[in-house]
Amino acid sequence: xxxxxxxxxxxxxxxxxxxxxxxxxxxxxxxxxxxxxxxxxxxxxxxxxxxxxxxxxxxxxxxxxxxxxxxxxxxxxxxxxxxxxxxxxxxxxxxxxxxxxxxxxxxxxxxxxxxxxxxxxxxxxxxxxxxxxxxxxxxxxxxxxxxxxxxxxxxxxxxxxxxxxxxxxxxxxxxxxxxxxxxxxxxxxxxxxxxxxxxxxxxxxxxxxxxxxxxxxxxxxxxxxxxxxxxxxxxxxxxxxxxxxxxxxxxxxxxxxxxxxxxxxxxxxxxxxxxxxxxxxxxxxxxxxxxxxxxxxxxxxxxxxxxxx
Amino acid sequence: xxxxxxxxxxxxxxxxxxxxxxxxxxxxxxxxxxxxxxxxxxxxxxxxxxxxxxxxxxxxxxxxxxxxxxxxxxxxxxxxxxxxxxxxxxxxxxxxxxxxxxxxxxxxxxxxxxxxxxxxxxxxxxxxxxxxxxxxxxxxxxxxxxxxxxxxxxxxxxxxxxxxxxxxxxxxxxxxxxxxxxxxxxxxxxxxxxxxxxxxxxxxxxxxxxxxxxxxxxxxxxxxxxxxxxxxxxxxxxxxxxxxxxxxxxxxxxxxxxxxxxxxxxxxxxxxxxxxxxxxxxxxxxxxxxxxxxxxxxxxxxxxxxxxxxxxxxxxxxxxxxxxxxxxxxxxxxxxxx
Numbered sequence: 001x002x003x004x005x006x007x008x009x010x011x012x013x014x015x016x017x018x019x020x021x022x023x024x025x026x027x028x029x030x031x032x033x034x035x036x037x038x039x040x041x042x043x044x045x046x047x048x049x050x051x052x053x054x055x056x057x058x059x060x061x062x063x064x065x066x067x068x069x070x071x072x073x074x075x076x077x078x079x080x081x082x083x084x085x086x087x088x089x090x091x092x093x094x095x096x097x098x099x100x101x102x103x104x105x106x107x108x109x110x111x112x113x114x115x116x117x118x119x120x121x122x123x124x125x126x127x128x129x130x131x132x133x134x135x136x137x138x139x140x141x142x143x144x145x146x147x148x149x150x151x152x153x154x155x156x157x158x159x160x161x162x163x164x165x166x167x168x169x170x171x172x173x174x175x176x177x178x179x180x181x182x183x184x185x186x187x188x189x190x191x192x193x194x195x196x197x198x199x200x201x202x203x204x205x206x207x208x209x210x211x212x213x214x215x216x217x218x219x220x221x222x223x224x225x226x227x228x229x230x231x232x233x234x235x236x237x238x239x240x241x242x243x244x245x246x247x248x249x250x251x252x253x254x255x256x257x258x259x260x261x262x263x264x265x266x267x268x269x270x271x272x273x274x275x276x277x278x279x280x281x282x283x284x285x286x287x288x289x290x291x292x293x294x295x296x297x298x299x300x301x302x303x304x305x306x307x308x309x
Numbered sequence: 310x311x312x313x314x315x316x317x318x319x320x321x322x323x324x325x326x327x328x329x330x331x332x333x334x335x336x337x338x339x340x341x342x343x344x345x346x347x348x349x350x351x352x353x354x355x356x357x358x359x360x361x362x363x364x365x366x367x368x369x370x371x372x373x374x375x376x377x378x379x380x381x382x383x384x385x386x387x388x389x390x391x392x393x394x395x396x397x398x399x400x401x402x403x404x405x406x407x408x409x410x411x412x413x414x415x416x417x418x419x420x421x422x423x424x425x426x427x428x429x430x431x432x433x434x435x436x437x438x439x440x441x442x443x444x445x446x447x448x449x450x451x452x453x454x455x456x457x458x459x460x461x462x463x464x465x466x467x468x469x470x471x472x473x474x475x476x477x478x479x480x481x482x483x484x485x486x487x488x489x490x491x492x493x494x495x496x497x498x499x500x501x502x503x504x505x506x507x508x509x510x511x512x513x514x515x516x517x518x519x520x521x522x523x524x525x526x527x528x529x530x531x532x533x534x535x536x537x538x539x540x541x542x543x544x545x546x547x548x549x550x551x552x553x554x555x556x557x558x559x560x561x562x563x564x565x566x567x568x569x570x571x572x573x574x575x576x577x578x579x580x581x582x583x584x585x586x587x588x589x590x591x592x593x594x595x596x597x598x599x600x601x602x603x604x605x606x607x608x609x610x611x612x613x614x615x616x617x618x619x620x621x622x623x624x625x626x627x628x629x630x631x632x633x634x635x636x637x638x639x640x641x642x643x644x645x646x647x
Binding site for chain 1: 384385386387388389390411412413414415417418434435436437438439440441443444445447458459460461464467486487488490491492493494496497498499500502504505529531532533534535548551552553554555557558561562563640641645647
C-alpha cells in the first residue's frame with residue numbers, strides 16, 4: 001500500500017500579495033508533497049497575476065515540491081479565458097482543471113492535468129472519459145460519500161483505469177459559485193465596484209441562521225460551509241481504499257499545524273498505529289464529516305443524526 | 310446584424326401530462342420533461358412521466374408539430390449507473406426529439422449507442438464558456454447547450470460567436486442564483502443535492518413551526534427563515550432564506566425573485582439565441598399555460614417589432630402574479646444585478 005500524500009489546495013480566500021508570498025515561503029518547508037497555486041474563485045482577485053503564480057510555482061518546484069496551477073472554476077468572459085490559456089501554456093507546471101473548458105485546453109496542449117472537484121465526476125465511466133482526456137489525478141466532488149467513491153474506484157479498477165485520487169480532507173467546504181458576489185452584496189456594493197472587501201475577511205464572512213447557528217461562509221462569489229470538513233477520523237479506511245492524496249485547504253491561521261497533524265496521523269497509520277491527533281484547536285468552526293458518512297455535510301464528527309432533526 | 314434572425318424556440322416545462330398539454334396548447338415550440346426517478350433534476354413526488362404518460366405526451370406534442378426533450382440531468386452516481394443508461398434507452402425508444410444530459414460520461418453512452426439521437430448539454434453541466442461547450446461538441450456532437458444563469462447578455466453573445474452549438478438561455482422562472490451543477494448547499498444541509506438526487510432543498514426535510522409570533526421554516530432542522538404574522542411565507546429554498554451576517558439579518562444570498570427577460574427579447578433575438586427556456590416543471594398546468602401564453606405573445610411581438618418592441622403592461626401583470634415573491638429581475642443578463 002502506498003503512503004498517503006499530502007497536498008495544499010489553492011488559497012480560496014482573498015489575501016494580500018504580501019500575505020500570499022509569506023504563506024508560501026512558510027509552506028515550502030511543510031511536510032507535504034504537492035502545492036496547488038492560483039486564483040480559483042474570483043476573476044477580480046488579482047493580487048498575483050498569472051505570470052506571478054507561474055513564477056512562484058517555479059520557485060516552489062525548484063525546492064522539490066510538485067506544483068499544480070489551479071484554474072478559475074467559473075469562467076465567464078474572454079479575459080477569464082485569456083488567463084486560463086496563459087496558465088495552460090506555461091510549458092512546465094501541471095494544471096488543475098476546474099472547468100470543462102480548462103480540460104479541453106489542457107488536452108489540446110497534450111498536457112496531463114488534475115481533474116478538479118468542480119468537474120462533477122460521479123461515476124467510473126465519466127472518470128474513464130476524463131482520464132482519456134489526460135487527467136492523471138482527480139478530486140471527487142466534495143459531497144461524494146465513502147461508499148459511492150468506493151464503488152466508483154472499484155469499477156474504475158475493474159475497467160483498468162489507473163488514476164490517482166485526491167480527497168478534499170480539511171477545510172471549509174467549497175459548496176457553490178454564483179455570478180453574484182455576496183460579500184459585495186453584504187456591503188451594498190456592486191460586484192464591479194466591490195472595493196475588494198473580501199480582503200477584510202481572510203477566512204470569509206460567517207453566515208448564521210436567525211438562531212445564531214453558524215451555517216455557511218460567504219467568500220465573494222463562492223459560498224462555503226461554516227463547518228470545517230475533516231477526514232482525519234477516517235484515515236485508516238481512506239488509506240486502505242487506495243487513495244493517493246489528501247488535500248488541506250489553506251486557512252488564515254494554523255495551516256502549518258493542520259499539515260503537521262495530518263502528517264503525524266498518516267505516519268502513525270503507515271506504522272499501523274492508531275493516530276492520536278486532535279486538530280479541533282486549529283479550526284474556529286465545528287469539525288464536520290457528514291459527507292463522507294453519506295449524510296448531510298453539516299453533520300459533525302461523531303454525530304449520528306443532525307442535532308436539530 | 311442580420312436583417313431577420315429566426316425566432317428562438319420557446320421551450321416550456323412539463324412536470325405532468327396536463328402541463329405538457331397546457332404548454333402545447335398555449336404556444337410552446339418545445340416542451341421538456343423528465344422521468345419519475347432521480348435521473349432528472351426535478352425529482353418531486355407526484356410529478357414527471359412514466360412510459361405511458363410520456364408516450365401520450367410525445368404523441369400529443371408531435372401531433373401539434375411541437376418537439377419534446379427528455380431531461381436526464383443528474384449525474385450518474387457510483388458503481389451501478391444502469392438507471393441512467395435505461396433512461397437514455399427509454400428516451401431513444403420513445404422517440405423524443407433530443408435528450409438533455411449533464412454528465413459527459415452519459416453523453417458518451419448516448420452518442421455511441423444512438424448515433425442519430427440529438428443531444429443537448431444541460432444547464433447542470435455548468436458550461437459557462439465556449440471552450441467547455443466545444444469540448445462536448447467535438448466529443449459527442451452535442452447540438453445545443455443550455456447556459457447557467459450567470460452570464461451577462463454580452464457574455465452570452467461571446468459564447469454564441471465562438472461555437473456552432475445552438476445556445477439556449479433561461480427566460481422566465483424561479484431564479485437559481487448559483488451556477489447550476491456547481492451548488493451543493495442542499496446536500497450540505499440535507500444530504501441530497503441536484504447533482505446527486507435531483508433535488509434542491511427537498512420537501513421531505515421541510516418543517517413548518519407555528520410559533521406565537523412567527524412562522525418558522527426549517528430544512529433538516531436548520532432555520533431557513535421566519536415570517537411574522539401577515540408576512541407571506543415562501544418555500545424554504547436554502548439560498549433564498551434570511552440569515553444573519555455581522556449583525557444584519559437579510560436575504561444574504563438572494564431574495565425570492567423570478568427571472569423575467571421579456572424586456573430584453575429584441576436583444577436576445579439579435580445575438581442569435583436559439584431557444585428560450587421557461588423554468589418550472591414543479592409548477593401547475595395553469596402556471597405553465599399562463600407563462601407560455603404570455604411569452605408566446607411577447608416573443609412573437611419582439612420578432613415583428615424588433616427595436617420598436619415594448620413590453621405590454623398586461624404581460625407584466627400576468628407574469629408578476631406568478632413570480633416568486635411577486636418580484637422579477639433580469640438577473641445576470643443585466644450587469645447591476647451582479
